[in-house]
Amino acid sequence: MDESNRASSYLDEPPNSRLFLVTSKSITEENIREHFAAFGEIQDIWVVKDKQTKESKGVSFVKFSKSSQACSAMEEMHGRCLAEGTKPIKVFIAQARSSGSHRDVEDEELTRIFVMIPKAFTEEDLKDTFKAYGDIEYAIIIRNKTTGESKGLGYVRFHKPSQAAKAIENCDKTFRAILAEPRTKNASADNDYVSNPRSEHSGNDPGSNSYSFAHESSSYAPGDTWSSDVITRCLLVSSRVAVTQEQICGLFDLIPGMDFCQMQRDQYGFSKGQVVAWYNNLGSAVYAKEKLNGFEYPPGNRLSVSYIDDGEDRTSPVGKMAMQLVAAQMMSMVWNSPSGAQLMKTSTGYTAPTVPQKARVQTDVALPPQKKLVASDSVVKERLFVIFNPSPLPVDVLEDVFCRFGSLMEVYLVPGRNVGYIKYADRKPAHDAIALLHGKVINGIKMKVMLADPPKEESHKRQRTY
DNA sequence: CGACGGGACGC
DNA sequence: CGACGGGACGC
Numbered sequence: 001m002d003e004s005n006r007a008s009s010y011l012d013e014p015p016n017s018r019l020f021l022v023t024s025k026s027i028t029e030e031n032i033r034e035h036f037a038a039f040g041e042i043q044d045i046w047v048v049k050d051k052q053t054k055e056s057k058g059v060s061f062v063k064f065s066k067s068s069q070a071c072s073a074m075e076e077m078h079g080r081c082l083a084e085g086t087k088p089i090k091v092f093i094a095q096a097r098s099s100g101s102h103r104d105v106e107d108e109e110l111t112r113i114f115v116m117i118p119k120a121f122t123e124e125d126l127k128d129t130f131k132a133y134g135d136i137e138y139a140i141i142i143r144n145k146t147t148g149e150s151k152g153l154g155y156v157r158f159h160k161p162s163q164a165a166k167a168i169e170n171c172d173k174t175f176r177a178i179l180a181e182p183r184t185k186n187a188s189a190d191n192d193y194v195s196n197p198r199s200e201h202s203g204n205d206p207g208s209n210s211y212s213f214a215h216e217s218s219s220y221a222p223g224d225t226w227s228s229d230v231i232t233r234c235l236l237v238s239s240r241v242a243v244t245q246e247q248i249c250g251l252f253d254l255i256p257g258m259d260f261c262q263m264q265r266d267q268y269g270f271s272k273g274q275v276v277a278w279y280n281n282l283g284s285a286v287y288a289k290e291k292l293n294g295f296e297y298p299p300g301n302r303l304s305v306s307y308i309d310d311g312e313d314r315t316s317p318v319g320k321m322a323m324q325l326v327a328a329q330m331m332s333m334v335w336n337s338p339s340g341a342q343l344m345k346t347s348t349g350y351t352a353p354t355v356p357q358k359a360r361v362q363t364d365v366a367l368p369p370q371k372k373l374v375a376s377d378s379v380v381k382e383r384l385f386v387i388f389n390p391s392p393l394p395v396d397v398l399e400d401v402f403c404r405f406g407s408l409m410e411v412y413l414v415p416g417r418n419v420g421y422i423k424y425a426d427r428k429p430a431h432d433a434i435a436l437l438h439g440k441v442i443n444g445i446k447m448k449v450m451l452a453d454p455p456k457e458e459s460h461k462r463q464r465t466y
Numbered sequence: 467c468g469a470c471g472g473g474a475c476g477c
Numbered sequence: 478c479g480a481c482g483g484g485a486c487g488c
Contacts, residue, residue, distance in 0.1 A: 145476075
């Protein structure tokens with residue numbers, strides 16, 4: 001009867017996308033379609049009828065492709081009449097066929113979402129983020145009771161089920177928004193985690209994981225740097241110790257907008273310890289200079305970064321515009337970052353485009369430049385299994401290293417073991433990583449890098465509504 | 467040799 | 478009160 005793919009309308013998938021209607025027995029599938037089609041793609045309408053008499057039992061099911069469509073239809077159509085002289089209908093979200101329950105699904109269960117958020121998020125940030133989907137009754141963040149520190153989790157209660165459903169369907173995937181379990185029955189929720197699973201230290205590898213920029217709070221006061229320096233889009237990077245082009249260019253490529261980066265060599269091809277990095281806009285160059293001048297890389301060696309002539313004519317108004325460009329560029333870095341997850345992992349929070357502390361990788365391996373991660377909801381095409389000896393490298397170091405072959409999705413370390421998995425959205429990067437890194441030493445840790453066996457099935461995780 | 471997560475609320 | 482059919486992919 002229905003043209004749409006039966007597989008997709010088969011179960012209650014996505015969750016809460018099917019309606020349960022109680023109507024007069026005279027109400028037909030056509031009556032229903034006429035009134036419900038406006039709310040979204042209807043995958044199936046089923047008017048329950050007596051097997052013998054074929055008379056309607058006054059019960060129908062309407063399957064939408066999305067939960068938000070079903071919820072909107074419920075909100076709008078509950079209590080309405082579908083035909084002259086018929087009783088007002090009742091509309092509920094249908095219990096999943098597998099649940100066995102016939103209890104009405106309450107709005108209480110459909111209006112509160114549970115999200116993962118950056119630690120720096122305040123309740124106001126939470127509201128600001130999710131108010132796009134509807135009126136928020138409240139937003140709360142789960143905090144450590146004694147320290148008040150955010151646990152990176154929050155609840156947002158909307159007024160209507162359709163608003164919660166839209167939030168779940170449309171918010172950034174990194175929030176991992178799901179419907180919250182109702183509060184009442186949950187007595188087992190009192191687990192005490194060691195601290196924060198997202199915090200980044202693995203105990204090993206003393207020293208190489210904690211470098212940060214020399215002057216994090218530094219010179220963003222307009223005035224000092226600007227007046228004396230000639231700002232250009234071209235930077236000269238000098239190092240006293242030997243560095244490779246890949247190392248420096250990888251570092252500077254972390255600032256979006258780098259067009260070109262090259263080691264300067266003398267006539268015999270020997271490195272002069274200098275690298276030139278070009279950016280396609282002033283804001284990026286300014287940002288890179290401010291962040292990386294004086295940056296310790298490799299450990300114990302401070303890089304020196306200065307502007308050099310890029311051949312552009314630079315007269316009066318440009319210097320002032322640079323400041324605005326910086327601001328605009330910083331915003332664009334926030335929004336154009338490869339994935340929200342990357343930003344969320346930075347310890348300084350969501351808004352500051354912190355340059356990751358990449359000076360922490362020490363190895364003899366000639367690593368390619370860094371590449372952006374791909375969205376974490378991409379399809380996994382290849383997975384690596386990595387064994388560390390004697391102990392695992394930190395996740396941020398692994399991301400730094402394994403992203404360089406392209407399309408890195410995620411690094412996962414198996415807790416308590418010396419192994420981990422690396423997900424890629426393409427096969428080639430994974431195979432390139434094996435070719436370059438298997439048996440190699442990074443920060444003193446030897447790695448075996450191989451293709452992962454397929455995962456065991458049967459990990460029944462909670463369903464998401466989208 | 468090694469092997470598969472993530473996130474729950476003071477009623 | 479008011480809860481679960483019909484039809485049948487493509488290896």
